[in-house]
Amino acid sequence: MMKDILKGYLAFSFLALVPIHQLPVHAEESMPLPSLGRVLRPANQGGTTRNLTALENATAKLDDSYRDKKPRVTKDYSLRVGILGGLSTLKTADADDQAAQEEFGLNRNFYLGAQVDYRLQQYWGAEVDAFYGVGGSAEISESDGSVSKLSVKQSGATAILKAQYPMNAGGMRFIPKAGIGYGLLKINGETTTTLVSASSSTSGSGILGVAGLDVMLSPSVIFFFDYAKSLKASGSISAASISQDLESTGLGRLRLGATYRFDRSFSVGAQYIQRKLTGTSSDSGRTTEMDLSFNQMVGAIQIDF
Numbered sequence: 001m002m003k004d005i006l007k008g009y010l011a012f013s014f015l016a017l018v019p020i021h022q023l024p025v026h027a028e029e030s031m032p033l034p035s036l037g038r039v040l041r042p043a044n045q046g047g048t049t050r051n052l053t054a055l056e057n058a059t060a061k062l063d064d065s066y067r068d069k070k071p072r073v074t075k076d077y078s079l080r081v082g083i084l085g086g087l088s089t090l091k092t093a094d095a096d097d098q099a100a101q102e103e104f105g106l107n108r109n110f111y112l113g114a115q116v117d118y119r120l121q122q123y124w125g126a127e128v129d130a131f132y133g134v135g136g137s138a139e140i141s142e143s144d145g146s147v148s149k150l151s152v153k154q155s156g157a158t159a160i161l162k163a164q165y166p167m168n169a170g171g172m173r174f175i176p177k178a179g180i181g182y183g184l185l186k187i188n189g190e191t192t193t194t195l196v197s198a199s200s201s202t203s204g205s206g207i208l209g210v211a212g213l214d215v216m217l218s219p220s221v222i223f224f225f226d227y228a229k230s231l232k233a234s235g236s237i238s239a240a241s242i243s244q245d246l247e248s249t250g251l252g253r254l255r256l257g258a259t260y261r262f263d264r265s266f267s268v269g270a271q272y273i274q275r276k277l278t279g280t281s282s283d284s285g286r287t288t289e290m291d292l293s294f295n296q297m298v299g300a301i302q303i304d305f
Contacts, residue, residue: 109135149191204249212226224257
């Protein structure tokens with residue numbers, strides 16, 4: 001009997017002396033380490049039980065430490081598709097026109113948009129950004145009892161091919177980018193009365209140069225900035241059956257935003273976007289400067305692939 005007791009004591013002593021780092025750890029599956037205390041406690045009593053409990057606690061802490069260090073997001077996306085919604089406010093350089101639009105709420109549209117960002121490997125990519133304005137309508141009662149219905153709708157789109165160069169520094173990831181693309185901005189107005197309906201539009205389009213920077217503070221938090229300006233653009237103004245080309249047409253887009261990624265495939269964000277359409281028009285020897293700004297505050301829900 002003494003031999004059996006001695007053999008059991010030596011077996012337990014060997015197990016208790018095995019360094020924790022040599023115990024099997026299945027890191028890929030994040031499974032908890034086996035508890036030697038739970039396995040051997042029934043066969044041991046007294047101080048031996050306390051030693052086994054300490055060993056069990058140590059293995060549990062080691063497993064918790066591994067889980068805490070495991071990153072929430074392990075890879076960057078190659079394709080991001082976003083749905084955006086918010087408010088788009090139109091501002092004009094003509095004070096009288098601006099006051100009239102603000103009086104009836106015609107300068108505000110509910111912004112509905114979509115954005116797609118595709119990254120080919122790590123140095124090339126493409127972006128598409130489009131929106132359509134909903135709202136911006138009013139009814140005006142005339143002195144003769146008739147009712148006029150007015151509406152102003154905003155819309156636009158941008159498509160860009162880009163080159164980028166990811167860099168890591170100070171625990172963060174920086175992605176400067178530059179590219180070339182095509183942009184479009186348009187405002188459609190419509191007036192409907194009891195007797196007649198009339199429409200008007202102002203639009204501009206052209207080739208854009210783009211530069212920007214994405215900053216990944218962590219795998220989950222991303223800030224970004226980009227600016228696009230027309231290299232060559234054209235525009236027009238039309239009302240009823242009369243159309244006139246804009247001179248010195250210019251397009252621009254400034255975009256600032258932040259994104260928080262909950263996991264590999266889902267993220268939310270917020271953006272401020274300012275789009276501009278400028279130009280001049282001439283009528284009977286009179287030159288009119290046009291300067292339209294679309295100030296947009298939007299939220300985004302994004303799916304990453």
